[in-house]
Amino acid sequence: MSASIQPAKNAGRLQHLLPALLVLLLALVVIWLSYTREPAEAFLFPRLISSVMVLLAIWNFIRAAAGLARVGDGLAGKTLLNIAPGVGVMLLLVYLGAKALGFYAASFLAYLCVYSLYDPASHLSVKSWLRRLWVTALFMVVIYVLFNMLLKVQTPRGLFF
Amino acid sequence: MEFLQYFGGVFEPVSFMLLLGGTIGGLILGATPGLSPTMAVALLIPFTFQLEATQGLILLGAAYTSTVAGGAVSAILLKIPGAPANIATALDGHEMARAGRGTEALHVSFLASGVGGIIGVLLLIFLTPVLARWALAFGPSHLFWMAILGVTIIGSLDSRSFVKGLLSGCLGLWLSMIGYDDIQGAQRFIFHDALTGGVNIITALIGIFAIPQVIEMLAKGRVEHQVAAISVGKQSLLNSLKLLVKNIKALSLGTVIGSVIGLIPGVGGQIAGLLAYDQTRKFSKDADSFGKGNPAGVIAAESANNAMVGPSLVPLLTLSIPGSPTAAVLLGGLLIHGIFPGSDLFDNYPEVAWTFINSMLVGQVLMVIFGIWVASYAARVAQVPPPVMAAAVLVLALFGSYSVQQSMGDVYIMLALGISMYFLEKVGFSAAPLVLGLILGPIAEANFIQGSMIANAMDGPVRYFLTGPLNLFLVALVIASVSWSFFSSRKQVNSNTATLDVTP
Numbered sequence: 001m002s003a004s005i006q007p008a009k010n011a012g013r014l015q016h017l018l019p020a021l022l023v024l025l026l027a028l029v030v031i032w033l034s035y036t037r038e039p040a041e042a043f044l045f046p047r048l049i050s051s052v053m054v055l056l057a058i059w060n061f062i063r064a065a066a067g068l069a070r071v072g073d074g075l076a077g078k079t080l081l082n083i084a085p086g087v088g089v090m091l092l093l094v095y096l097g098a099k100a101l102g103f104y105a106a107s108f109l110a111y112l113c114v115y116s117l118y119d120p121a122s123h124l125s126v127k128s129w130l131r132r133l134w135v136t137a138l139f140m141v142v143i144y145v146l147f148n149m150l151l152k153v154q155t156p157r158g159l160f161f
Numbered sequence: 162m163e164f165l166q167y168f169g170g171v172f173e174p175v176s177f178m179l180l181l182g183g184t185i186g187g188l189i190l191g192a193t194p195g196l197s198p199t200m201a202v203a204l205l206i207p208f209t210f211q212l213e214a215t216q217g218l219i220l221l222g223a224a225y226t227s228t229v230a231g232g233a234v235s236a237i238l239l240k241i242p243g244a245p246a247n248i249a250t251a252l253d254g255h256e257m258a259r260a261g262r263g264t265e266a267l268h269v270s271f272l273a274s275g276v277g278g279i280i281g282v283l284l285l286i287f288l289t290p291v292l293a294r295w296a297l298a299f300g301p302s303h304l305f306w307m308a309i310l311g312v313t314i315i316g317s318l319d320s321r322s323f324v325k326g327l328l329s330g331c332l333g334l335w336l337s338m339i340g341y342d343d344i345q346g347a348q349r350f351i352f353h354d355a356l357t358g359g360v361n362i363i364t365a366l367i368g369i370f371a372i373p374q375v376i377e378m379l380a381k382g383r384v385e386h387q388v389a390a391i392s393v394g395k396q397s398l399l400n401s402l403k404l405l406v407k408n409i410k411a412l413s414l415g416t417v418i419g420s421v422i423g424l425i426p427g428v429g430g431q432i433a434g435l436l437a438y439d440q441t442r443k444f445s446k447d448a449d450s451f452g453k454g455n456p457a458g459v460i461a462a463e464s465a466n467n468a469m470v471g472p473s474l475v476p477l478l479t480l481s482i483p484g485s486p487t488a489a490v491l492l493g494g495l496l497i498h499g500i501f502p503g504s505d506l507f508d509n510y511p512e513v514a515w516t517f518i519n520s521m522l523v524g525q526v527l528m529v530i531f532g533i534w535v536a537s538y539a540a541r542v543a544q545v546p547p548p549v550m551a552a553a554v555l556v557l558a559l560f561g562s563y564s565v566q567q568s569m570g571d572v573y574i575m576l577a578l579g580i581s582m583y584f585l586e587k588v589g590f591s592a593a594p595l596v597l598g599l600i601l602g603p604i605a606e607a608n609f610i611q612g613s614m615i616a617n618a619m620d621g622p623v624r625y626f627l628t629g630p631l632n633l634f635l636v637a638l639v640i641a642s643v644s645w646s647f648f649s650s651r652k653q654v655n656s657n658t659a660t661l662d663v664t665p
Contacts, residue, residue: 019588023328030335033350042345044613045606046338053331060324069322075587082382086375087580090555094576098559098569107559111552118548120383139553143560151211153564 013067015074020057020064027057089113103155104140112136163507163515164286170516171523176219179212180520183223184527188535190224191231191243193550198228198244199487200370204554206363206494207561214498214510218517221494223524225487229466230274230528234536237266237459246466249438253451253458260454267536268401269408269456270463275529276405277416277464281471282522284420288472289507289518292479296504299480301612302626306635308605311482312598314425314642323646325589332590333598334605336360344610355570362493364562364571365578365599369592370486371558372579378551398533404456411441411457412464419468423485424475437465471521478502478514481604486593489600497565 031050034043063069089110097106112132121128147153155161170176183205190201202224209217232243237254250270257266299307312330339350340359351357405412415437422433441461442451451458474491476482481503483489495502506514562575582592616625626632 016588019585019590023332027331030350037347037349039345039347042342042347042349045609046335046349048609049331049334049338053328053335056324056328056331060328063324069589073587075584078382079380083376083379086379086551090372090375090576090580094559094572098572103559103563107556110559111556114379114552114555115548118379118383118551119546120385135549136552139556143556146208147560147564151208151564153560154567155560155563156569 013064013069016064016069017061020061020069024054024057024061027053030054085117086114089117098158099156100158102158102160104144105158105160107143108136108140111139163290163511164519167512167515168519170215170512171219171520176216176516176520179216179220180223180524181527181531183220184227184524185531185535187224187227188231188234188528188532189538191228192234192536193243193545196228196243196550196554197370197374198225198232198246199485199490200374200554201228202487202490202494203363203366203370204557204561206366206490206497207564209494210497210564214495214500215513215516217494217498218491218513219520221491222517222521223527225491226278226467226470226521226524227528227532229470230271230278230463230532231535233270233274233459233463234267234532237270238263246434247462249434249462250459250466252438252462253453253455256452256454257456257459262454264396265401265404266456266459268396268398268533269405270459271529271532271536272401272405273412273415273460273464274467274532275525276412277419277466277468278470278525278528279522280416281420281423281468282518282525283471284423285471285474285478285521286518288424288475289478292475293504293507296479298631299504301608301615302629303631303635304481305605305608305612305626306632306639307480307482308601308608310635310639310642311476311601312594312605313639313646322589323643323649326591326594326646327643329585329591330594330598333595333600334602335598336365336595337599337602338606355568355573358566358568358570360574360578360599361565361571362600363497363565364575366490366493366596367558367562368575368577368579369582369596370490371554371561372576373583373586373592375551375555375558376580376583378547378554381547405460408457408460410444411461414441414444415461415464416468419465420472422465423469423472433465433469434462437461467525474518478506478518479504481601483597483600486596489593489596492600 027050030046031054034046034050037043060069093106093110093113097109100106101109115132115136116123116129119128119132121131123129147155171180187198187201190196191198202221205221205224209220212220229244229246232247233250233254234243236242236247236251237258240251240255242248242251254266254270257263312334313327335350337360339356341347341357342349418437418440419433422436438451438458438461441457442448445451445455445457447455469485473483473485473488477488477492479502481492481501483492492502500506500510500513558575558579559572562571563569565571582590582595586592612625613622616622619625627636
């Protein structure tokens with residue numbers, strides 16, 4: 001009797017197949033561009049690398065399709081649910097918020113959202129919210145001093161700064 | 162003894178303050194679980210832009226050295242290794258702390274780190290010029306093969322899967338080709354405006370090393386962060402020194418193993434620590450006491466993981482091949498200051514190179530002094546809740562990547578690479594070969610093009626790239642690294658299958 005494979009230790013076939021397919025597609029696009037774009041001299045090295053990359057990507061895909069790709073913990077459904085809000089905040093605030101609100105405002109919100117979403121303390125307690133706001137504000141002051149005052153980094157300004 | 166001429170540079174006020182700040186900051190960062198030395202150094206690079214090259218490197222070198230040693234604090238007091246290099250330290254260190262010998266464990270840990278680290282840096286000092294002189298004989302074909310070897314060796318050693326390790330390296334090489342080709346002026350693989358300037362190395366390093374760790378910290382969800390640190394009392398340093406001398410065999414084994422491991426590209430501190438621990442246990446007359454609070458375990462692991470720091474920079478400074486992911490990040494730090502390491506580094510930039518190396522030697526001493534002092538406070542950092550730490554690293558990564566070229570495009574690339582890397586790591590791809598591919602890609606391509614031009618004027622590329630003793634030796638090493646990885650990967654699959662088929 002074989003012991004069952006734990007999902008946390010060995011990701012399901014689909015979890016390997018999907019990235020393997022994406023990497024294969026990427027490799028095919030890269031090799032196609034390398035061999036079709038001009039001037040050919042500029043694509044000499046890309047042709048060499050993309051050829052090796054396609055071979056490896058095909059091999060990787062075959063292994064994933066055959067269920068032989070057993071390396072990597074994979075992602076349990078619960079983990080995916082846990083990280084989704086955090087990743088969502090990063091994507092929203094960086095790709096949309098930074099220019100619309102301003103870099104500092106978006107970063108402030110990103111910090112506050114990530115901290116609040118994952119803080120086990122009650123979301124109904126005023127004290128918890130005050131602590132989150134205080135920690136976020138303090139951290140952003142440190143960032144402002146470091147990047148704006150010391151490093152003179154000019155960040156994009158939006159609705160705020 | 163050329164290095165002695167440049168010792169003064171280390172003690173210039175700004176340089177020394179940076180060395181001190183980097184050491185203390187590194188110790189605290191190192192003690193924080195989830196913040197790896199590579200990530201700490203990557204996040205520090207933007208702060209070096211405004212500094213002179215030497216000063217910037219001093220800061221990065223100090224952080225590299227002390228984060229590795231600082232990881233021992235949380236390993237001993239919390240049983241949570243600050244970095245993978247400190248896994249072996251936790252085995253006996255925490256048991257010592259539980260038995261009320263926490264201070265003793267911290268003392269011997271930092272003293273062993275210091276001894277191992279100093280010997281490692283001395284190895285760097287004496288080996289680097291010799292290798293650099295040898296590297297002068299390298300032509301474009303040899304440098305091309307060296308770059309390919311760097312990617313394959315790390316792809317082979319750092320990954321759990323042969324094919325995924327090499328594929329990660331290829332992905333890195335491809336990322337390095339994005340943007341304008343300098344020689345032909347042609348656009349390559351520009352799918353979005355943000356990619357016009359190519360993928361900046363620092364931006365990529367921050368994304369690849371910081372963002373997956375941010376997501377990893379969030380993966381547990383809203384859970385109570387309960388970490389109980391064992392408090393430490395006072396203990397005579399002299400007694401700890403006596404204990405270190407008593408365990409000279411563990412110290413010697415750890416230092417030798419760490420130094421040798423450091424010279425092999427891609428192996429890293431985790432292997433050094435575990436291998437030194439294992440060998441010390443095997444050679445010990447009291448093997449059964451290991452894992453139960455034997456100081457020899459702590460001494461072997463810590464001397465090894467710090468002894469590998471210096472030698473891991475030898476291939477970087479002589480051949481531009483980083484010996485570890487952190488060394489790759491340091492290479493990024495060199496490149497942003499317009500310094501290209503290689504055979505002529507010590508001729509063109511002797512002051513930068515020697516002051517940096519000397520600072521690592523002084524940094525080891527500072528690390529011992531401040532490590533012992535900071536240790537009990539540093540453990541408190543490990544009690545910072547993961548959401549606070551994750552949010553802080555995220556914001557630092559955003560600002561750090563933006564400050565590289567003051568471009569939002571870099572921030573988009575950083576985040577996209579970071580999130581993609583998290584998912585790729587979950588299915589067995591590796592960050593180290595990808596980063597090495599990205600860093601070594603331009604070196605490999607420039608030498609490939611230069612070699613092709615020479616080959617066209619001579620007997621053709623096959624003869625130019627594949628003949629001659631050095632070319633053949635390097636090609637043999639590439640084939641050996643790939644074959645070794647292939648067979649060890651198959652062995653691992655077979656042993657996994659055997660484990661799964663065990664009848665309960």
